[in-house]
Amino acid sequence: MNSNPLAKIAIVILNWNGQELLEKFIPTIIKYSSLATIYVADNSSTDNSISIIKNKFPDIKIIINDENYGYAKGYNIALKSIEEPYYCLLNSDIEVTEEWLEPILDTFENNNEISIIQPKILDYKHRNKFEYAGAAGGFIDKYGFPYCRGRIFDTIETDSGQYNDSKPIFWASGACFFIRKDVYWKLNGFDETFFAHQEEIDLCWRAFNKNYKVQYCGNSTVYHIGGATLKYGSPQKTYLNFRNSLLMLYKNLPKKVLFSTIFARLCLDGIAGVRMLLSGQPTHCFAIIRAHFAFYKRLLISKPERLTKQHADYYRNTSIINQYFIKKRKNFDDLI
Missing domain, CATH: 3.90.550.10 (Spore Coat Polysaccharide Biosynthesis Protein SpsA; Chain A)
Structure with a gap:
């Protein structure tokens, strides 16, 4: 067996x-x-x-x-x-x-x-x-x-x-x-x-x-099945996803684009938080705020370890948000 x-x-x-x-x-x-x-x-x-x-x-x-x-x-x-x-x-x-x-x-x-x-x-x-x-x-x-x-x-x-x-x-x-x-x-x-x-x-x-x-x-x-251990609609999942995404960016982005990319991401997260607040999801908005403060605290107390070399060609689309929400490309094969 x-x-x-x-x-x-x-x-x-x-x-x-x-x-x-x-x-x-x-x-x-x-x-x-x-x-x-x-x-x-x-x-x-x-x-x-x-x-x-x-x-x-x-x-x-x-x-x-x-x-x-x-x-x-x-x-x-x-x-x-x-x-x-x-x-x-x-x-x-x-x-x-x-x-x-x-x-x-x-x-x-x-x-x-x-x-x-x-x-x-x-x-x-x-x-x-x-x-x-x-x-x-x-x-x-x-x-x-x-x-x-x-x-x-x-x-x-x-x-x-x-x-x-x-x-x-x-x-x-x-x-x-x-x-x-x-x-x-x-x-x-x-x-x-x-x-x-x-x-x-x-x-x-x-x-x-x-x-x-x-x-x-x-x-x-x-x-x-999906969502069996932590529901997709959980504010805790929102918190972990936003916090961990910021940590991941800090660890893996090439140094020359580190600040500009994370700053742009912070702005996009702010828009997401406002959107959640206006759509009646204040707990998710607060989860994003908590995620950001947890990220800043981590940088101040013990910065995540970065590799000595990062590749710049990690993405194939500059902004999936733009592709999906603005250009209305919903399926993978429609992406440019």
Whole structure:
């Protein structure tokens, strides 16, 4: 089953009080993952997650963290004890499909330049639609706003086979994130100060600045519920996304455009905050304000570490906001 001594892939599911999701999705993961060893890394759950795994899925290996460290630090701690050469960081609300691992493993084994891979991510509840968190691979614009092949802001494309390809991308979704073990640790893993949200984009940006390649693999498919651990409409998610995006920009932008790009981003965030306030979402507006003050505090107390060299060609579109809201280009293939 999953206790394959020859397995090269470690599927690592980070769990926090997700017993219902584990019971729902682990049977399919076991069924379709003979190429992998399966781990559950538990972030100090207070439900019956551990006992359920031990009783119902005894072949799954368990790693127990002593508190809830969030996504970034939770994975950093758990992965230290795993020996397989390829990590698959898998959300607990993912349904995998038959032969989902074969094309991923083939890509790693046949192209040493590719270090990070994302499969096609579709919506579990609307199975012909791409899923918000990753879709068919991610990009960012000049100001750090993320978007995907198959998803720009709240516009979700229908999957009609348009992304059944294998293409370089800028970032891979943390919902189903494959990475070579040696590359993960050469990059020092996720930035633990992020706690959750956008840490995978930051990691991929650091990989890009180190000349590691990120790839989308369209002949591997998973289905994601999305928002199962933190709702998309949560002010806390807004706070984390805005704060972490600013931290990511500071860490990874080329020095010559660092100030001008972050200043422009601050202005855009201000517009977003006013828009949320006028649309009756004051808690989200306040979350953006908190995010900015947290960013300024971080710069004053302990500046995030910057690499010695950053590449300037990290974006393919200057402003996805302009493309989407002004020019009304809603689908990825419409972008110029």
